[in-house]
Amino acid sequence: MTSTMTTEGAEEFAGDVVLADDIAGFPAPDPQTVSEVFLTGATGFLGAFLLRDLLRQGLVVHCLVRGADTAAARDRLTANLRALELLDDVDLDRVRVYTGDVTKPRLGLAEDTYAGLARRVGAVYHSAAKVNFLTLYKWLRKSTVEATHGILRFACAARATLHHVSTTGVFEPGADRPPRAELDPTGPPEALSLGYTKSKWVAEQLVLEASRRGVPVTIHRPGQVWGDSVTGACQPNDFVWRFIKGAVQVGLYPRRFRLEMNMVPVDYVSAAIVAASRLPEGTGGIYHQVSPRTLTSDEILRLLRGVGYELPEVSILRWMKAVAADLTNSMAPLLSILVESEKVEVARFADEATRDLLDGTGIVCPDIDDKVFGTYVAYFVRQGVLPAPGA
Known part of the structure; x- marks a missing residue:
């Protein structure tokens, strides 16, 4: 969205785009051999659909959920699935719930729990986000930027591929330019109008630097995520x-x-992310989940x-x-x-790389x-x- 710029300038981000030294690369696992995965944001909108689609792949899904205890966290997860009319489509017997917080050291998990999870999972799906269009970047730094460091550390500990959910909002707004493709430059951050999109831009820079160091990652940039094209389930705060x-x-x-x-239906976004993550040739790519028209x-x-x-x-x-x-x-x-x-x-967006990857899967944007x-x-x-x- 185009609006007057906030007071945050380029110097605001200089220190935040520096990746921690302890994040180092490792060989990418074969996604087709992965049977257990780690998911953040399952109590959110897109995250709930990712949970459903990952379970449809026959995977065991370990979910990080905030809550006073495991029972409370599981209740939050179940309530979200019920509200989105997904509960009947989810096999909860293959869902493992852990109380934690992406902003805390070791994701808020006990040391033995953290280590045990790292030994089990082969892929990490990071969809948790604090979406607030009225908050300044500095108030989102912890939940977005610091959390990305924590998720990258966990992916490295697990030697698991990270599937990072970003946003097309990392591009400077404006429909008067050619459509932005997956590999086109993003930002600059001071030109982005919202603290939320600035925080997502910084987080994406950290993931890109991790990729340059050899950490296997994919970056997914959905457009404005709308409801399920089949059931109609939507998020009212869009x-x-x-x-x-x-x-x-x-x-x-x-x-x-x-x-x-x-606007892009959530069922397409989720299906495209999961499909790309399960294809060996998908690792290391950047993908746009967007609609062919505005x-x-x-x-x-x-x-x-x-x-x-x-x-x-x-x-x-x-x-x-x-x-x-x-x-x-x-x-x-x-x-x-x-x-x-x-x-x-x-901005307008191109998704040729994404459509090429999904060719033959039957997944198209409704x-x-x-x-x-x-x-x-x-x-x-x-x-x-x-x-x-x-x-």
């Missing part, structure tokens, strides 16, 4: 869904709002009207005033981003058409996030 809910709450839609985002504000309005929401168009100023008048509106906390922004957009969008709305109605159209 920026675009907050925008949609905010419009439904006030019963109005902003005219000529310059919104253009690369979604504009006009298209979102057409989709909303198609499912039955009658939203009159008004000026952007009148719409923002209506949102600001209701502190319970889902967009009220994010109005500052819109006020500061010339427009809300992302289009977000009327049918898929209808499943998203139906899920949110079931969850009580949106009123039924016409209610």
Whole structure:
């Protein structure tokens, strides 16, 4: 998203992009022989789908989950799967839950537990992230940058391939440039508008340096992750869904709002990451999980009207005033981003390397058409996030 720059300059990141000396390379394991893996972020959105798809590969999945104890951590995991309507698709008998924290030494695990896990797993999937579009980089350093050091140390201890989930947000925003391909330069960090994307850029630099040292890694950059194209399960705190809910709450839609985002279904993102991670030729690559086309504000309005929401168009100023008048509106906390922004957009992305790798797997990105969008709305109605159209 394009907005006014924060006060963080290049010097803010100079010390943070230095990889710790104790992280050293090792030979990559054959992914097709790996039977046990380690996953962070399973209580998040993408992480829950990664858990499902890893289990579909017949793997044993060891999940790091925050919680007062193992029972509480497992309850958090189960509740997240249930909310995303994934619980019936997950074989919990092959899930091992550990209470821990990616920001702590040894991931918050006891020394013997840490060592025992390192002996068992052959791949590490790091999808945990603190997503906050309003927080400065310095407040995300620990949860993103320091955590990446910890995950890299664990991958080295396990001699396991690291599959690192980054974001296309590491590219400077702007749709006026050619599509950014997997190997195109990212940043610079001072040009990124959000503390979150800056922290992800720094974390990615650490992973790239680890790769140069011989640590086997893959980097995955999803676009804006939307719901499951089959069940409709979505995350309600996604920026675009907050925008949609905010419009439904006030019963109005902003005219000529310059919104253009690369929305990609979560089931495709997860399937693409897992498939790439299981192919020997996938190790060491950078992959984009993106949609072939962007979604504009006009298209979102057409989709909303198609499912039955009658939203009159008004000026952007009148719409923002209506949102600001209701502190319970889902967009009220994010109005500052819109006020500061010339427009809300992302760069355009290419994914040729990703599609070449997935050729023959049958994994392709579904289009977000009327049918898929209808499943998203139906899920949110079931969850009580949106009123039924016409209610």
